[in-house]
Amino acid sequence: MCQYLLMSQVRTRIAPSPTGDPHVGTAYIALFNRCFAHQHGGKFVLRIEDTDQQRSSEKSEQDILQSLKWLGLSWDEGPDCEGDFGPYRQSERSEIYSSHIEQLLDKGTVFRCFCSSERLDLLRQQQMQDKQQIGYDGCCVNLSAENIAAKLEQGEPHVIRMKIPEQGNCEFEDLLRGTISISWAQVDMQVLIKSDGLPTYHFANVVDDHLMKISHVIRGEEWINSTPKHLLLYQYFGWDIPVFCHMPLLRNPDKSKLSKRKNPTSIGYYAAMGYLPEALLNYLGMMGWTMPSGEEKFSQEEMTANFDISRVSLGGPIFDTEKLDWLNGKYIREDLNDEEFIQRFAAWAFKSDKVKMIAPLLKQRVERLSDVASLGSFFFSGELDISAESFAHKNIEADEILKIVQFTLWKLELIEQWDRDSIEKQLQELAAQLELKIRDFLFPLFVAISGKAVSTSVIESINILGIDITRARLRKALDVLGGISKKQAKSLEREFRDFG
């Protein structure tokens, strides 16, 4: 490996998909990629994987870029700072993928597949029922040239899949795990080009990694099983392969893969809660890695200077905020003088005109300036001090309260453009669906969001607080109300879905 490093520049990448909130897992993988590249004097690249037209959004892309920057995870090349290998947004690279798939079509290592998604669904169902391995059955592999030409003539929608060897194993080296061997029989004939003409991750990622001269692919463990497909594509093209390194996945406290259903995963949440970016980043660096000295508090520069990827431990670390809290406090105490502390607090509290939005709400309701702090404190708090008793109400049963809070959470998750009107619309709709007076309906939300039954407009408050804090508070409310059992959740989900 040393020789390899000397011979060519190390280039690593983070390739987020702009399909949701900026995820701490993305930052985690980005951190290790960045440290590795910079430790070797190489480059760290950011590439936007927006080939899913339905789910990708510009808003999400902006949020992700902004969040990574906030954490100090800047990139040497990316969509906003073009290097020699652009464009860095996959949606702008369509011609590249088309010309490359042509090459494979010519070589006959891929084939057009005209199977309908209905047939494939059925096939999958059947395979599940028969407890067979799930995968494409090869129906279109050997279509005749005439047949294909005819179908194309008629404009039949189709995808392009890759051929897979029928026998043998795919063996590859993982930088941390050694040799991994997966039987080709386990590998599906992956779709490379979707019927909309855009590539899937598997295809775009290989083409781009090659063209962008990525030397080390450091990514999550979830990709191990699809690595054979990627390797095979390199082989079909006749390209050199990069070094693969699969990091352990961040986990929920129940050990499952970190997910927003069970945990706050949005970087925005941690920012809104008042964690310092350097502390959060330090904490991420602590997941699966330690400084050789054992020192637990370290900056990204120190991490880079001492980085050694072989010190990554493979057990999936639980993203448990207790230690993050301690670390964050340590940063505040040790690294900020009083003046800096004031500045940091002000920058956080008054971020993006937050006070300007809060002021008119408070002004309506205070009689003395000294009322401001107690009335408005929930805008600057994290978790609220509430209990089941806080939700006691004369007209609504406990079950109903739980339902209101849960449904509100789900409704708010549906909002694409976060603003006052969308929130109001969702809540009005929900109150009507539940056949509740808006006044009664809103009560538990007041408690969950502001901690009190009486406060500034709950809709305005939700708008100002943002989805991350709102989500956390509604979830806390669910929690103190005794939580929802799996059974309850199922029936609630059904009821919610019936609302349409």
Add this chain to the structure above:
RNA sequence: GUCCCCUUCGUCUAGAGGCCUAGGACACCUGGUUUUCAUCCAGGCAACAGGGGUUCGAAACCCCUAGGGGACGCCA
């Protein structure tokens, strides 16, 4: 179901065959400092998943079992 990966205190981890009676940190408990609390300091509790090998010697190497996780999309 099939395949792949993983397994040291509750949590993050140190550990590269003898330095291990397994170390550090968070959390928790006790005590000290502090007008309270927090900080800070001192101490305590607490783990090698189980079973077989290999070896003079295993937390470490090999095998099996168990447990956990992941993948199996025209998502990434």
